[in-house]
Amino acid sequence: MDDFDAAELFEMRELREDGATVIALTGELDYGTVAQVQQRLGELRDARAPVVLDLDELTFMDSTGIRLVLTACEDAREAGWSFRVTRGSERVQRVLEAAQVIDRLPYHDAAGG
Amino acid sequence: MSRLTPVQRRTLPRDASAVALARRAVDAGADALSDEQREVARLLVSELVTNAVRHGAGEQVELVLDVGERRARFEVHDAGAQRPLRRAPAGAQGGYGLNLVASLASRWGADPHAGVWFELDRVASAVGVDVGAPAADAGRPSLDGALAGQLLHTVLEELAEAVTVTEQGGRTIYANEAAVRLLRLSSAEELIESSPADMMDRFDVYDEDGVPVSIERLPGPRVRAGERDVEPMLVRNVVKATGEERWLLNKTTAIRDEHGNVVRVVNVIEDVTEAKRAELGQRLLAAASEALAASFDYEATLQRIAEVAVPTFADWCGVDLPGPGGYAQLVAIAHSDPAKVALARRMRARYPVPLDRTEGIATVMQGAQSFVRFAIDDEDLRAYAQDEEHFRMLRELGMASVIVVPLAAGGETLGTLILARSTSGRPFDAADVELAGELGRRAGTAVLHARAYTERAAIAATLQRGLRPPELLAPPGFEIGTHYTAAGALNEVGGDFYDAFATADGWMLVIGDVAGHGAEAAALTALARWTLRSTSQLTRDPARAAHQLNATLRELPQLSLCTTVCAHVRTGGANGAASVTLANCGHPRPLLVRAGEVRELGGVGPMAGAFDDGSWDCTEVALHVGDALVLYTDGVLDTVGEHDRFGFTRLCATLETAASEEPDALVTRLAAELEAFRRGPQRDDTAIAAVRLVGGGA
Numbered sequence: 001m002d003d004f005d006a007a008e009l010f011e012m013r014e015l016r017e018d019g020a021t022v023i024a025l026t027g028e029l030d031y032g033t034v035a036q037v038q039q040r041l042g043e044l045r046d047a048r049a050p051v052v053l054d055l056d057e058l059t060f061m062d063s064t065g066i067r068l069v070l071t072a073c074e075d076a077r078e079a080g081w082s083f084r085v086t087r088g089s090e091r092v093q094r095v096l097e098a099a100q101v102i103d104r105l106p107y108h109d110a111a112g113g
Numbered sequence: 114m115s116r117l118t119p120v121q122r123r124t125l126p127r128d129a130s131a132v133a134l135a136r137r138a139v140d141a142g143a144d145a146l147s148d149e150q151r152e153v154a155r156l157l158v159s160e161l162v163t164n165a166v167r168h169g170a171g172e173q174v175e176l177v178l179d180v181g182e183r184r185a186r187f188e189v190h191d192a193g194a195q196r197p198l199r200r201a202p203a204g205a206q207g208g209y210g211l212n213l214v215a216s217l218a219s220r221w222g223a224d225p226h227a228g229v230w231f232e233l234d235r236v237a238s239a240v241g242v243d244v245g246a247p248a249a250d251a252g253r254p255s256l257d258g259a260l261a262g263q264l265l266h267t268v269l270e271e272l273a274e275a276v277t278v279t280e281q282g283g284r285t286i287y288a289n290e291a292a293v294r295l296l297r298l299s300s301a302e303e304l305i306e307s308s309p310a311d312m313m314d315r316f317d318v319y320d321e322d323g324v325p326v327s328i329e330r331l332p333g334p335r336v337r338a339g340e341r342d343v344e345p346m347l348v349r350n351v352v353k354a355t356g357e358e359r360w361l362l363n364k365t366t367a368i369r370d371e372h373g374n375v376v377r378v379v380n381v382i383e384d385v386t387e388a389k390r391a392e393l394g395q396r397l398l399a400a401a402s403e404a405l406a407a408s409f410d411y412e413a414t415l416q417r418i419a420e421v422a423v424p425t426f427a428d429w430c431g432v433d434l435p436g437p438g439g440y441a442q443l444v445a446i447a448h449s450d451p452a453k454v455a456l457a458r459r460m461r462a463r464y465p466v467p468l469d470r471t472e473g474i475a476t477v478m479q480g481a482q483s484f485v486r487f488a489i490d491d492e493d494l495r496a497y498a499q500d501e502e503h504f505r506m507l508r509e510l511g512m513a514s515v516i517v518v519p520l521a522a523g524g525e526t527l528g529t530l531i532l533a534r535s536t537s538g539r540p541f542d543a544a545d546v547e548l549a550g551e552l553g554r555r556a557g558t559a560v561l562h563a564r565a566y567t568e569r570a571a572i573a574a575t576l577q578r579g580l581r582p583p584e585l586l587a588p589p590g591f592e593i594g595t596h597y598t599a600a601g602a603l604n605e606v607g608g609d610f611y612d613a614f615a616t617a618d619g620w621m622l623v624i625g626d627v628a629g630h631g632a633e634a635a636a637l638t639a640l641a642r643w644t645l646r647s648t649s650q651l652t653r654d655p656a657r658a659a660h661q662l663n664a665t666l667r668e669l670p671q672l673s674l675c676t677t678v679c680a681h682v683r684t685g686g687a688n689g690a691a692s693v694t695l696a697n698c699g700h701p702r703p704l705l706v707r708a709g710e711v712r713e714l715g716g717v718g719p720m721a722g723a724f725d726d727g728s729w730d731c732t733e734v735a736l737h738v739g740d741a742l743v744l745y746t747d748g749v750l751d752t753v754g755e756h757d758r759f760g761f762t763r764l765c766a767t768l769e770t771a772a773s774e775e776p777d778a779l780v781t782r783l784a785a786e787l788e789a790f791r792r793g794p795q796r797d798d799t800a801i802a803a804v805r806l807v808g809g810g811a
Contacts, residue, residue, distance in 0.1 A: 009133055028133060028136075030133060030136075030159055030163065031129055031132045031159075031163040031166060031167065032129040032132050032133050033131050033133075035129070042719075046239075060155065060156075060159075062132075062134070062156055062159040062160055062163065062210065062213070063160055063163070063209035063210035063212075063213055064132075064163055066209045067209065070541045091152065093151075095156060095213070098213055098216055098217055099209045099212060099213055100212075101209070
């Protein structure tokens with residue numbers, strides 16, 4: 001059971017929606033799976049392409065995910081880039097709440113978002 | 114009974130894959146945990162392993178799982194030093210991992226042997242009950258089931274406030290760590306096995322007014338008895354065993370069943386001792402400052418110092434100063450039982466405290482920062498007392514706990530402040546010593562100010578006595594009366610003056626008024642008086658005296674003006690008559706009162722000090738036996754009444770009415786008339802001098 005494939009745990013898909021790039025994450029987001037998301041977000045940021053990060057299908061997220069989201073938020077503020085997130089799965093929300101960041105994120109469904 | 118899992122160790126490669134592998138290990142090894150608790154465990158293990166992979170050292174990461182019945186323990190080891198806090202990234206987005214560990218674990222830590230570790234207390238095994246999951250906020254995911262219980266339990270155990278849960282019958286079914294500490298118990302079980310009355314019996318409980326509180330008055334029992342909206346109650350709680358005092362805020366919430374009946378009561382007891390002490394201390398110090406600022410009177414200040422601490426801070430308070438004969442002198446005392454003030458004075462008179470004693474007041478008088486005896490029993494008192502009577506008096510006064518601090522100002526010990534509590538239930542403690550010290554410093558400063566002020570006031574009074582016109586002695590053959598008031602309530606001196614002194618062939622009566630009021634004017638009047646006196650004695654000539662006064666005032670750097678009348682009186686005329694030689698420098702003319710009639714005498718020359726050159730003509734007047742000569746200053750005429758000034762007409766009328774009276778009575782009557790006439794404050798200095806020739810003199 002040590003020989004699991006990271007792809008079984010985590011998947012990143014990309015789709016277009018209302019002029020934004022939606023990056024939909026499925027499975028477990030942690031230190032082992034975050035790199036590809038980081039890289040893709042960097043590219044889209046540099047291209048100033050509006051992004052919605054979809055956290056609704058994540059079955060696990062820890063502070064690595066929080067760091068990813070908060071860093072993107074900071075980049076967005078500094079670079080005038082449009083970056084938003086979805087509310088996330090219940091597990092994601094519980095982590096965001098425990099880390100006391102749940103009220104600080106730019107949500108895709110929020111007014112003006 | 115849950116299955117006990119042996120300690121499990123999993124070795125993982127120290128790379129990015131380790132985090133997910135560690136979660137799998139938790140899933141496999143901690144299956145005894147509830148789903149929600151396992152979710153917390155997976156999250157926190159992920160955090161620690163991520164930390165080890167990102168910031169640790171070596172090829173491997175070791176995960177240790179130890180799932181016990183009461184708690185589950187997880188350790189993560191790597192080859193690096195175990196300093197998770199230092200390893201936490203310093204950037205703006207760092208620190209969340211360890212914050213999650215800190216907020217969700219029951220306990221966590223790091224050390225070289227145990228690695229970085231955390232524990233989760235297993236709810237089912239803790240002493241306690243399901244006190245109900247928090248209601249979900251709309252739009253927020255609810256923390257349900259065991260995860261909520263886990264979080265709640267963690268929160269409760271970490272809470273600084275004591276929390277207990279009691280059943281309707283009064284039995285305690287839960288107490289958190291803080292409650293165990295606050296109630297001075299060894300374990301929650303001890304509380305759970307005690308009845309409320311047993312528990313209450315360990316403490317003396319008072320309300321804010323110092324009234325003992327019975328158990329029925331506490332919020333918990335009131336809520337159990339069915340009361341609604343019970344306000345939080347602040348009580349002073351004294352641990353009987355130790356005498357320790359705490360201020361506790363008791364808040365109570367009822368848990369009701371679906372019918373609205375109270376089934377359980379949650380008590381939250383907050384130890385607000387520090388805040389309450391600080392508040393009481395601030396209130397005391399504010400009251401002290403206010404009281405001490407209220408007076409510059411030295412003795413009144415000392416008494417206020419004693420009073421300010423009683424009864425809120427101490428049951429009695431005494432102020433001692435170094436007294437004569439090497440003894441402390443009790444200069445002020447306040448006692449919550451006023452009847453005992455006399456006792457204290459009697460005791461100190463009978464058993465004075467030598468300043469070379471090696472305890473108590475004496476040591477502080479010698480420079481110690483404080484002398485403290487938190488708990489004094491009869492044996493201590495007996496050891497201190499000089500005899501049985503002394504012991505009896507000390508005991509009656511009440512000396513269960515004592516603090517002595519210096520009345521300190523500018524590094525100097527002026528005296529001592531002794532604060533005492535009479536009963537053993539409320540001993541002082543270290544915080545009280547600090548407060549007493551501050552009280553002593555404030556009082557010391559006030560004493561220093563009051564003493565300086567009293568000294569200055571004494572100097573001023575001495576000076577004023579010197580500057581103030583003297584009581585005049587009547588020359589032989591004359592009666593005399595004088596009146597003098599200075600404008601301004603605190604002033605004894607002003608710009609008006611009079612004087613009478615002997616010359617070689619008679620005597621001289623002078624009255625005058627220098628421009629201005631107060632101390633400066635008084636200094637100038639002294640100059641004028643002594644100039645007139647010395648010149649008159651040398652020359653016996655009022656005109657020469659006026660001339661010299663003018664010259665002296667002209668020599669002063671600032672314009673100094675003075676009006677004056679000098680009257681040189683010589684007796685020895687026919688039928689006992691006397692002659693008066695008058696010189697007038699711009700002053701109201703003297704009055705002659707003869708046979709009930711008043712007339713003005715002489716001419717008026719220039720005011721002294723106004724011009725470099727001036728000449729003053731003298732007027733000669735004969736004085737018959739029975740005649741009175743009245744000299745006055747313009748303060749008499751200018752006294753302001755309801756509609757107008759007192760004026761010359763009223764002056765004459767008053768003098769005519771009182772013409773037959775002795776000069777003393779005459780002047781007193783005039784002064785009384787002026788006082789009756791006056792409306793508002795006195796604006797000008799007022800001087801009156803009257804002499805009557807009665808004859809029979811040399």
